[in-house]
Structures are given as C-alpha cells and as structure tokens.
Amino acid sequence: MEVCSGAHHWARRCLEYGLQPRIIAAQFVTPFRKGRKTKNDRADAEAIATAARQGNMRFVPIKSLDQQARLSWHRVREGYKAESLAIGNRIRGLLAEFGVVVAKSDVALHRLLADLDAQVGLPAELKELLLDLAAHGKQLRTALDACDARIEAHARDDEQCVRLRAVIGVGAITADAMVATVGNAREFKQGRQMAAWLGLVPTQHSSGGHAQLGAISCRGDAYLRTLLIQGARSSLQRAQAVSVQDATPEQLWIRTLDGRMRFGKVIAAIANKHARQLWAMLARDVDYDPSACLNHPMHQHTHAAHAA
Numbered sequence: 001m002e003v004c005s006g007a008h009h010w011a012r013r014c015l016e017y018g019l020q021p022r023i024i025a026a027q028f029v030t031p032f033r034k035g036r037k038t039k040n041d042r043a044d045a046e047a048i049a050t051a052a053r054q055g056n057m058r059f060v061p062i063k064s065l066d067q068q069a070r071l072s073w074h075r076v077r078e079g080y081k082a083e084s085l086a087i088g089n090r091i092r093g094l095l096a097e098f099g100v101v102v103a104k105s106d107v108a109l110h111r112l113l114a115d116l117d118a119q120v121g122l123p124a125e126l127k128e129l130l131l132d133l134a135a136h137g138k139q140l141r142t143a144l145d146a147c148d149a150r151i152e153a154h155a156r157d158d159e160q161c162v163r164l165r166a167v168i169g170v171g172a173i174t175a176d177a178m179v180a181t182v183g184n185a186r187e188f189k190q191g192r193q194m195a196a197w198l199g200l201v202p203t204q205h206s207s208g209g210h211a212q213l214g215a216i217s218c219r220g221d222a223y224l225r226t227l228l229i230q231g232a233r234s235s236l237q238r239a240q241a242v243s244v245q246d247a248t249p250e251q252l253w254i255r256t257l258d259g260r261m262r263f264g265k266v267i268a269a270i271a272n273k274h275a276r277q278l279w280a281m282l283a284r285d286v287d288y289d290p291s292a293c294l295n296h297p298m299h300q301h302t303h304a305a306h307a308a
Helices: 007-016 026-032 041-052 065-097 106-114 124-157 159-164 172-182 191-197 222-241 249-260 263-284 297-307
Strands: 202-204 213-216
Touching: 026 041, 065 106, 065 124, 065 172, 106 124, 124 159, 124 172, 159 172, 159 263, 172 222, 172 263, 191 263, 222 249, 222 263, 249 263
Parallel strands: none
Antiparallel strands: 202 213
16 A cells, blocks of 8 residues: 555554555655556556565555554654744744844743833733733643653663664654664665665766766655754764764764765764664664774775775
8 A cells, every 4th residue: 555644554454354564655656657647546556556566666664553652752742843933933023013023042032021011112912912822832842841751751661762872963852763663674674775765865866887976865754864964963063072082983983074074964974874873773683882883894994905
C-alpha cells in the first residue's frame, strides 16, 4: 500500500491475519502512474502494484504501537512550538500597529507584557486582548515543557536511547525520535543508506563518467534531519572549545574540516557522520566508541601513506 496516515495501522492488521504488508513511499509510486493528470483510485492501485514488483524498490518499515505513540509526543511538541512562535509574532504585529516596536527576543516581549500598563498610548481594550494572548502563550509553553519531560522519560528508560546519547550532539529528543522512527535500523543495509534516506548526502548530476555533486538532497524525514543538523552545530562548538590535547579523534576530525571547508558543509558532514554512527549503534547493538575511526582500514591506509 502507499504510505498514508493509517498505513501503519492497516499494516499491523495485515500481520495479524498472516499477510506480509509492504508500504511504499508516495514519491516512489508517482513515476509509475500513467499520466500526470490522471489520478484516481484505479491509476493509483495500478501504480502501486507496478512499483512493488521492482527489484530495487525500498519499502517503509512498519512502526509498532509504541513507536507511533512516542512519535506523537514529538509531533505535538512541534505543533506547540509553531503555535507559540505564531502568538509571539501576532503580539508583535498588533503592537507595531500602534507604534510599539519590540525586539525579536522573547525576553524583551515578556518584559513588555509584564509592564503593559506603562504603555500609555495603548487602548485598554487592546491591553486586555494582549494579556489574553500572553496567557495562551504561557499555557503553550507549559504544555511544551510537559512534552519535553515525557520525551526525556522515554529516552531515559530506553536502553537504545541511552546508548545513542553518548554521541556528542545527540540529546534526549534526537535519540528518542531516532529510535521511534527507525527502530533497530536494520531496514537499512548500511549507514550510508540511512544517511541518504535522511537527505544528508549531496545530490548528483552525473553523465558520461563525469560526476558533479550539488547540495544535500534534503529528502526523507525532515524532522530527524533537522535534529541531526542542530546536533552537528553543538558538536562543532564543542570541538572548537576543547583543547587539542583533550580532543577525541572525532573532534580532531571536526576541527580539520572546520579549517578547510565552509560552515554549511562542515555541519552537513558532521550530521552525515552522526547518522552513520547511530545506524551502527542501533543495527549492531554496540556502544559508542569515539576512537573507532582509528581502526578503520581507510584511516590506517592513510596513516601508513603519510608515514611513508
């Protein structure tokens, strides 16, 4: 079946009846539909059947009830964040209509709302409305903190999340979202494949043996990719702050990248590396080893070449 809001539920029902369901991403089905303008149930079913018979087709792993329940907290949390930001912008817009300009920081907005009576030029009716919006924003922040606490509890009680959090730049939210989304990650053959699924690899425009790489593809799960990018920023800051003597091999690698590449490329490279590390830890049930790269054959070959 094509992936949709109820696809995982029906896939689990199929498993109960002894069937083997296969869920296909919508972007993989679209090329097999006859005609771009002819979209109906019959054309979709035919396209799904044709796509499922392809030997190299990749299917979406079926999520369990626990995975979907844990992901629900992340989805609701993102909704609270968007609503809280919208309320702040709405208050700033209303104040700007009356000539009151507020700085972009939340601290400046809260300071003004706390002393709203000092604004003499504002109508009393508008002040009442702004206070109602501020109260609603406070409720959203309280609900957001509750989501953070529940996600933290999930990550603390899950053995896989505890293992993933050993990576610098991977916190409770990233670890819980990764486990809830990919499970044991064995649906991917290797870490490179999961990094490509997350959209952390460069796009290719190659022809005639000439390879031309572009920006990262930004495909796949945008939420996980955003978390890994944010974690990469934290890893870069930690690598820049630590001394060379106390730095791990990975931090030394990050410092080398930072010295010869642009900021955006460095962040994408770190996020790509984190995605591969998380795959290895989930698929192979191993703990994080900051010195594991020293045992890689490519590193040993490079070290021997430099020594020679």
